[in-house]
Amino acid sequence: MKHRKLSNRSLTIAFFGAFSAGKSSLINALVGERVLPSSPNPTTAVINRILPVTNDYQHGTVKIKIKSAEKVTDELVAITETLLPNKSFTFEQFITWAKDNNLANHPELTNVYQSYVAALINGYEIMKEKLQTTFTVTLEELESYATDETIACYVAGIDLYYDCELTRQGIILVDTPGANSVHARHTNVAFNYMKYADALVYVTYYNHAFSNTDQAFLMQLGRVKEAFELDKMFFVINAADLAKNQAEITMVQQYVEEQLVQLGIRFPRLFALSSKKSLEQQTLLPEMVDFQTSLQQFIHEELITLSIESAKFDIQRVLQRLDQYMKTFQLDEAEKHALRKQLLRNQK
Known part of the structure; x- marks a missing residue:
């Protein structure tokens, strides 16, 4: 798979971060135009992808x-589930029950959940024929x-086919739901992209750089990516224009870098910038140019080496398993029996 992706130049750059950290804004700045709207609510956030145009999907097709x-x-x-009288409701039955019981204002639901239920109820008549x-x-x-x-609460995913400098290079840009999304499904989908993305860009917001949400999310990330892959991540402190001066930006950068090192990310590529300001001025500011240049260098020069290292790691892991299997296969019955007992003890 890695060889095919490199040969066909189909590469994925996935953007992660807490809700409202500015992931969509950063992608828009890289594309050079506001093409991805920002979701107004973490309950309705979905996977947005910007892909190269094809014969079937022309520029601007969504x-x-x-x-x-x-x-x-x-x-x-x-x-x-704690409020439901019947967990085997069909969706139509659920909507009817939710209306009859004023679920959108139920005091046991958080404001975010209330908002989500209200959106589903209000959009049901419009969207019921479009399900699946x-x-x-x-x-x-x-x-x-x-x-x-x-x-938006009914949307599973959005693919935008767009012709720009990045997509012409076979690059797919993925905007994932916030790390603090209320749906476990969102987090699961995000981690799936983490496993297979060629480059990861983690976005944190300047006013609360490296929050508890960021820390928890990155700790999870360490469980799905190998150490040498973590060292190739990009980290962006967005909305750096909110800083009073350069000294304050430097202080925040140092803090975030220290936190990343503690998480085992030894050589973090860290950038402080303002995607919003770049979009407003319709030109890439120096900080954005630095980020884009580093990203391009990684894609064209370092990614091949990283992919080779990753492939070698996978091959080595398979060889180790084969070697272990062969050794187990060659054991006599007494040795196999002893090994089974040992494995059962280890499981307890």
Whole structure:
């Protein structure tokens, strides 16, 4: 798979971070235009991908994937299971019950959950015929599917086919839901992208750089990526224009770098910038240029070496397992019996 990706130059850069850290804004700044709208609510955040154009999907085409009724019901059960009289409700039954019992204002639900339930109820009549469908819309129509909560809460994913400098290089940009998303499904999808992305960009917000959410998320990241891959991550302190002066920015950078080193990320590539300011001025500011240049250098020069190291690691791991299997296979019956007993003891 790694060889095929390198040969076809199909590479994925995934962006992670807490909700409202500015991931979408950073991607827009790299693309050079505001193409990804920001989700207004962490409950409705979805995976957004910007992909190279194809013969089937021309520049500006947006593919929308809508959740199935079963998927939405599972999400609802997860957040309201202590209140449900019947966990085997169909989605339509759930909506009826939620309306009749004013679930969107239930005191046992947090404000975020109340907002999510209200959005599902209010959008049901509009979206019920579109459940489990995939269709295309124009770039102009994209915003309503990402920012109108009554529609966005039904969206499973958005793919935007866009012609720009990055996508012409075969690069796919992935904007993941916030690390503090209320849905476990969001976090699971994000970690799946972590496993297979060619480059990872973690975005934290200047006013609360490296929050508890950031720390917990990165600790989880260490469990799905090898050490040499963690050293190749990019970290962005966004909204650095909020700083009073350069000395304050330097102080925040030093703090974040120290925290990353403590997490085992030995050589963090750290950038302090303002994606919003770059977009407003419609030109890449020096800090953004530095980040983009480093990212491009990594893609074109270092990624091949990293992929080779990763492939060698995978091969070595397979060889070790084969060697262990062969040794086990050659044991006599008494030795196999002793090994089984040892394995059973280890499981207790």
